[in-house]
Amino acid sequence: MGGDKIKKDRRQKREDYRAAMRQEGISELPRKKFYRQRAHANPFSDHQLIYPPHPDQMDWSSLYPDYVIDEPHHQESPPSSEVPPDNSELAPLKPKRISKDVEVADIGCGFGGLLVALAPTMPDKLILGLEIRVSVTQFVEDRIKALRAQNQDARLYRNVGVLRANTMKFLPNFFRKGQLTKVFICFPDPHFKARKHKQRIVSTTLNSEYAYVLRPGGIVYTITDVLDLHEWIVQHFDAHPSFERIGEEEQEADPCVGIMRTETEEGKKVERHKGQKYVALYRRLEDPAW
Amino acid sequence: MILPFHLVKVCGDIVFAAQGCDIHSFSSSLRHISTWKYPALKADESNGASKETQDSPAPEEPPAKRRRVEPGAGSETVTNGEEAASENGRPKSKKAAQYDVPANERPFVQGLYATTDGRHLIAITGSDKTIWVFEHDGAGNLKQLSQRAMPKRPCSLTLTRDNRTILSADKFGDVYALPLLPSTTATPSSAPATQPPSRSSTPSTPASAPFKPQATELTVHTKRNLKALENQKISLDRKARQEQASQRPQFEHTLLLGHVSMLTAICVGTAPARTTSGDAAAGQEREQEGSPKVREYIITADRDEHIRVSRSMPQAHVIEGFCLGHEDFVSRLCVAPGGREELLISGGGDDYLFVWDWVRGQLLGKAGVLEHVKGVAGEEGATKVAVTRVFPCRWEGGVGVFVVVERVPALFRYELLKDNTLQHRETIPIPGNPLDVDALGTSGISPRLLVAAYPSTSSEGSSSPSLIALDKEEAGWRQTPVEDLSAGGGYNIGEIELQKILYSTESLRKLSDFD
Numbered sequence: 120m121g122g123d124k125i126k127k128d129r130r131q132k133r134e135d136y137r138a139a140m141r142q143e144g145i146s147e148l149p150r151k152k153f154y155r156q157r158a159h160a161n162p163f164s165d166h167q168l169i170y171p172p173h174p175d176q177m178d179w180s181s182l183y184p185d186y187v188i189d190e191p192h193h194q195e196s197p198p199s200s201e202v203p204p205d206n207s208e209l210a211p212l213k214p215k216r217i218s219k220d221v222e223v224a225d226i227g228c229g230f231g232g233l234l235v236a237l238a239p240t241m242p243d244k245l246i247l248g249l250e251i252r253v254s255v256t257q258f259v260e261d262r263i264k265a266l267r268a269q270n271q272d273a274r275l276y277r278n279v280g281v282l283r284a285n286t287m288k289f290l291p292n293f294f295r296k297g298q299l300t301k302v303f304i305c306f307p308d309p310h311f312k313a314r315k316h317k318q319r320i321v322s323t324t325l326n327s328e329y330a331y332v333l334r335p336g337g338i339v340y341t342i343t344d345v346l347d348l349h350e351w352i353v354q355h356f357d358a359h360p361s362f363e364r365i366g367e368e369e370q371e372a373d374p375c376v377g378i379m380r381t382e383t384e385e386g387k388k389v390e391r392h393k394g395q396k397y398v399a400l401y402r403r404l405e406d407p408a409w
Numbered sequence: 410m411i412l413p414f415h416l417v418k419v420c421g422d423i424v425f426a427a428q429g430c431d432i433h434s435f436s437s438s439l440r441h442i443s444t445w446k447y448p449a450l451k452a453d454e455s456n457g458a459s460k461e462t463q464d465s466p467a468p469e470e471p472p473a474k475r476r477r478v479e480p481g482a483g484s485e486t487v488t489n490g491e492e493a494a495s496e497n498g499r500p501k502s503k504k505a506a507q508y509d510v511p512a513n514e515r516p517f518v519q520g521l522y523a524t525t526d527g528r529h530l531i532a533i534t535g536s537d538k539t540i541w542v543f544e545h546d547g548a549g550n551l552k553q554l555s556q557r558a559m560p561k562r563p564c565s566l567t568l569t570r571d572n573r574t575i576l577s578a579d580k581f582g583d584v585y586a587l588p589l590l591p592s593t594t595a596t597p598s599s600a601p602a603t604q605p606p607s608r609s610s611t612p613s614t615p616a617s618a619p620f621k622p623q624a625t626e627l628t629v630h631t632k633r634n635l636k637a638l639e640n641q642k643i644s645l646d647r648k649a650r651q652e653q654a655s656q657r658p659q660f661e662h663t664l665l666l667g668h669v670s671m672l673t674a675i676c677v678g679t680a681p682a683r684t685t686s687g688d689a690a691a692g693q694e695r696e697q698e699g700s701p702k703v704r705e706y707i708i709t710a711d712r713d714e715h716i717r718v719s720r721s722m723p724q725a726h727v728i729e730g731f732c733l734g735h736e737d738f739v740s741r742l743c744v745a746p747g748g749r750e751e752l753l754i755s756g757g758g759d760d761y762l763f764v765w766d767w768v769r770g771q772l773l774g775k776a777g778v779l780e781h782v783k784g785v786a787g788e789e790g791a792t793k794v795a796v797t798r799v800f801p802c803r804w805e806g807g808v809g810v811f812v813v814v815e816r817v818p819a820l821f822r823y824e825l826l827k828d829n830t831l832q833h834r835e836t837i838p839i840p841g842n843p844l845d846v847d848a849l850g851t852s853g854i855s856p857r858l859l860v861a862a863y864p865s866t867s868s869e870g871s872s873s874p875s876l877i878a879l880d881k882e883e884a885g886w887r888q889t890p891v892e893d894l895s896a897g898g899g900y901n902i903g904e905i906e907l908q909k910i911l912y913s914t915e916s917l918r919k920l921s922d923f924d
Contacts, residue, residue, distance in 0.1 A: 162669060165919040172714065173733040287669040288713050291731045311641075317581065323726070324583065324667025327719070331728040360726055392630055406727050409683060409704055409720055 140261045146268035151230060154258035159308055160251040162287045162318055170284060170292045177293055178214035179221070182280030183245055186217040221245040221294070224332075225303040226286045227320060229384055231259035231279075233305055235266065236382035238279045240374060244300075248281040249293075256283040287320065290328050297334035301375065304352075306385035309345040321352045323359055330361035333403040338365065341399045342379050344389040349397035356401045365400035373400065412902065413875035414861040415844040415911050416518060421527035423549045424849060424859060426876055427518035429902075432532060434549035437849060439878060439891045442549035447516060447534065517910055520565065524572040529554075529589060531566065531575060535910075538562045540577060542589060555591055557660050565675045569721065570705055576665070578672035578709055586663045586722060665725035670713040673757070673917065674742040677721065679703045679750055680768045708753065708767060710739035712917050716755055718767055730770035735759055738917040741799040745825055747808050752829060754810060756796030758918050762812065762823070764831050776823060776831035778814060784836055785819045795915040801825070802848040805855055809834075813843045815914045820846060820860060820879075837886055840873035841865045844911060855881045859891075863911060 136153040160166075171177040180187045223241065225233050228248030237246055250256045259281040266276040284293065307320040316322075321341065329339055339362065341352050356362045370376055380386055380396055389396055416427035422437035430447035516534040523530050523545075530543040530551060538559045543551040561581040568575060568589070575587045682702040705721035706729060716732035716739055719725050737758030744767075745752035753767040760779035765772055782791045798813035808825040820837040841862035848856035858879040864872040874890030 172736050291715065291717075292733065296728075296730060322667070324664070325669065327666060327726050327728050330726070360724075407724065409724060409727070 137257065137261075146265050148265045148269075149258050149261040151258065154230075154254045156252045156254040162251065162285055166251070166285060168283065168285055168289065170289045172292065174291070174293055174295045174298075176214065179217045179245075179280075180215035182247070182282070183217050183219075183278070185274070185277040186219055186245070188216045188218050190216065217245075219245050220298055221247045221280075222299055223247070223301045223303070224249060224286075224294070224299055225305065227251070227304065227307055228259060228281060229306075230255060231262055231281060232382050232384040232387070233303060233379060234259065234279045234281065235262065235276070236378045237375070238276050240378065242275075242278060244278060246279045247293075248279070249284045249286050250281060251283065251285050253283060256281055287318075287325060290332055294332040296331055297337075299332050300334060300337045301340065302329055302333060302337070303340045303375075303379065305340070305342050305379055305383045306344065306389075307341075307348070309343070309348045311347075316351075319348070319351065321355050323355050326355060326359040326362065330359070330403055335403050335405045337403040338373075339401045339403070340375060340379055341401075342383070342386070342396055344385070344394045344396055346395065346397060349399065353399050356399065361404055361406065362401040363404055365402055370398060370400050376400070411872075411875075412907070413841075413844070413863050413911070415863075416521045417845050417847045417859045417861045417876070418521035418523055418530070419847045419849050419859065420523045420530060420545055421547060422849070423527070423545070423547070424847075425521055425523075425530060426859075426861060427521055427532070428875075430516055430518060430534065432518060432521070432530075432551065434551070435891065436549060439889070441892055443551070445543070445551045445553070447518075520563070522566055522568065524568060524589070526572065529572075531568075531589075533563045533566060533577075535562065538579075540566065540575065540587070542575075557587060557591075557662075558658060559585065559662075560658060564672050567675050567677050569677060570679060574722070576675055576677070576707060578675040580671050582668040582670055582672055582711065584665045584667065584672070584675065584707065584709060584725075586665050586725075588661055591660055663722075665707065665722065666709070666717075666719050666728075668709065668711045668713075668715065668717065670711040670715075671917075672709055672711050673738065673740045674710040674755075676708050676742045676744055676753075678706045678708050678718075678744045678753065678767055680706065706767075708742055708744070710742050710755060710757075712738045714739060714757075716742065716753070716765070716767070718770065729768075732763075732765045732767055732770050732772070734763060734772045738919075740914050740917060741796050743799045743801050743810075745808055746801050747803060749808065749825070752825070754799050754801070754825075754831065756799045756812065758793065758795055758915075760794060762796065762799065762810075762831055764825075764829060774830045776833060778812065778821070781821055781833055781836055782814055782817050782819075785817055785838070791817070793918075795918070797844070797914045798846055800846050800848075802856060809855075811846050811858070813846060815912050816842050818842050818862075818865065820858075837879065839877065840888075841875070842912075849878075863908075 133153045136150075140147075140149050222244045223237065223246040225237075225246070225248045228234055228250050231248055234246055234248045248259055250259065263276055263279055263281060270276060282293070304320055308318070310316060310318045333339070339356070341349075341356075343349050343352065353364070357364065365373075376398055380398070381390070386396065412429040414426040414428045414433075418425045423442070424435040424437070424439065426433050426435065432445045434442040434444075436442055516537045516539070518532050519535045520533040521530065522532075527547065528545055530545050532541045532543070533539070534541065538561060540557045540559060540563060541553065542555045542557075544554050545551055559577060559579060561579040561583065563577045563579050566575055566577040569586075573589055575589055577585045577587065579585070680703070682704045707719045707721050707725060708716060709719070710716045714733070714735040714737065716735070718729045718731065720727045720729060732753065732755070735755065735757060739755050739757040741756045743754050744750055745754060751766055751768055752773070753765040754762055755765065756762045756778065761775035761777055763772060764774045764776070778794050778796060779791060782794050785791075794817075795815040796812060797815045798811070800811045800813075802809055802811070804822075804824065810823040810825055810831065812821040812823060814821070818839050818841060820839055820843055822834045822837060823831045824834050826832055839860060839862055841864045843860050843862045845861040847859050849859055850856045860877045860879060862873070862875055862877060864875050866872045876891040878889040878891060880887045880889070
């Protein structure tokens with residue numbers, strides 16, 4: 120009884136807090152405790168996800184409002200009577216265009232530590248975090264909103280966005296072939312049981328999709344504190360002909376690696392526990408002749 | 410009840426039709442020739458009291474996944490299927506469904522495929538996940554060559570253009586390549602379990618190293634987790650070794666590619682090799698050949714609206730593109746025949762069929778299905794469609810595409826016009842709901858159609874034929890029922906259960922109230 124009441128109060132508090140955060144003009148950073156969610160999500164189930172049927176139909180304007188192109192009146196193609204009505208189905212309403220494409224993706228961005236740290240270091244690139252958990256996505260949204268408000272004058276954090284998505288299923292719905300230059304996979308769910316290995320975010324079959332959205336020369340960054348998972352990642356990327364491991368020297372020289380080690384939420388946690396962190400970087404190779 | 414024919418496959422002038430777990434052959438004049446019976450059924454019958462479903466009839470198969478079966482179920486449910494289903498009503502959740510007796514526990518033939526020369530017939534059976542290869546003597550007699558149980562249930566398969574390799578797309582989202590005829594030199598049973606016989610330039614899952622604990626004290630912190638880790642160390646080593654030995658199929662198979670959602674269809678398309686490639690060696694190779702090289706691609710569709718185009722072996726790891734635009738599941742793919750291989754037609758849970766330039770991943774057009782289904786079922790009777798067959802064939806000098814929609818008693822004929830649009834031409838009423846369609850005969854301007862249908866029962870209790878031949882005549886369609894094989898339908902199954910097996914496409918649709 121008492122437990123129920125506490126639970127209810129807590130839920131109410133969460134809701135109230137989040138509602139307050141959503142109000143305009145709040146520039147206070149959100150607090151994690153109101154956004155916690157179970158650390159695992161089943162990537163095979165049909166969550167109520169929103170995703171575009173095709174990358175061209177993705178509306179990025181709400182994520183990156185500063186980059187929206189002001190188009191006079193959406194009248195690129197004058198409505199002519201020759202076009203059969205069927206054509207409108209073929210080319211559904213075009214979303215507002217933005218001046219840049221997303222080039223950097225953080226798959227499973229969690230509470231957004233990496234996004235927030237990366238944003239100022241690559242101000243001319245659009246960065247997107249993808250997260251499957253609803254509450255956590257909301258936290259990152261609120262966090263970005265607050266950071267934008269706090270840094271109004273410097274116009275920082277305009278280049279980061281977050282989306283709720285199941286990337287294992289819907290990565291090609293968001294990104295065209297070769298659109299990305301960097302993909303981050305930081306501290307993914309280790310899925311220890313052999314039966315659950317198919318749920319791991321890295322596998323030879325999924326690596327083909329990462330290769331698809333990455334342009335040749337693009338880099339996949341991986342980091343984990345689980346040695347076994349690290350070995351799995353290395354094995355599976357090594358086995359994939361579209362990727363080549365980046366040597367230690369180049370790896371350590373990459374500023375993103377440092378950020379990934381120290382700025383991700385999970386990275387900080389591992390630091391506190393004095394755990395190990397294992398990093399592997401892979402470069403997307405050109406496809407062989409066909 | 411008598412089982413209907415649910416699959417038809419024409420092999421030269423022989424017609425194969427699947428009825429439950431059996432495959433019958435008919436001559437071109439539709440006289441019955443022979444029957445192949447699923448071998449495990451006899452064992453099942455004699456073993457009536459078994460509580461565990463006999464999932465793996467093949468001795469070479471890995472042990473089947475254990476399923477939870479209600480006490481006293483097993484083969485008893487064969488007779489009580491209807492009662493059991495109606496008693497429980499609709500399962501409320503996925504969990505509840507799991508504890509129900511699985512409806513498709515019987516190894517129904519789920520797919521029939523043939524090599525282009527008609528010398529081999531390939532069948533998929535459902536619950537035992539098995540791919541069967543038969544030698545066909547050209548006269549309707551089958552000789553079973555191999556029986557291979559896949560790791561997961563195959564949903565669809567196709568053959569590469571050289572007819573030597575089977576590409577099997579499964580429920581887990583993976584595509585495996587298997588040789589049509591396993592090489593005789595291989596001794597699969599002696600192959601070490603840790604080293605799968607699969608190999609190609611396409612990465613396969615690396616063989617797992619000797620088992621070691623997966624977490625360490627460094628990565629696990631809470632008391633409970635530490636304890637769990639301890640237990641894991643003790644017990645998993647032995648267990649993992651057992652699993653490794655048993656789970657890998659003992660025959661040559663290669664993982665080519667995979668989606669994360671259930672695959673529903675697979676086909677192979679060909680396109681001229683790229684001329685833009687700057688690779689000098691490749692260019693020379695082409696010149697030496699004299700004629701432009703043709704490249705093969707694997708096209709796969711899944712329940713999550715994707716159609717993926719990958720290169721074929723040995724570069725199946727390269728995704729060339731996607732055909733995106735479906736807003737519900739895709740259940741059927743076909744590449745247009747008659748020199749128009751660059752066109753792909755897809756159908757599924759959307760109200761339209763889609764026509765694609767699959768090489769460039771471009772949507773060329775859509776053709777309405779729902780509007781024509783409404784013409785049969787009434788404006789109120791149909792709100793959504795589940796396309797179960799998209800069958801292209803030569804038709805009156807052009808390309809005809811016959812479409813079957815689940816639970817709709819008609820066949821829809823479309824024509825693929827020269828400008829790549831798909832035009833609905835006619836709706837052919839069928840007594841009963843069509844389940845499959847194929848075409849027989851190459852002479853004449855339009856072939857004879859063979860339709861397998863779920864019979865409808867009239868008020869007098871007589872039911873319509875299950876296998877029907879359709880001939881286009883000036884006056885209309887002449888329908889000839891094919892001889893009834895009531896003897897072949899000798900086992901009992903509840904109607905509801907049967908419908909669950911034969912009408913399985915609509916269940917691919919996602920529930921909208923689920924998060």
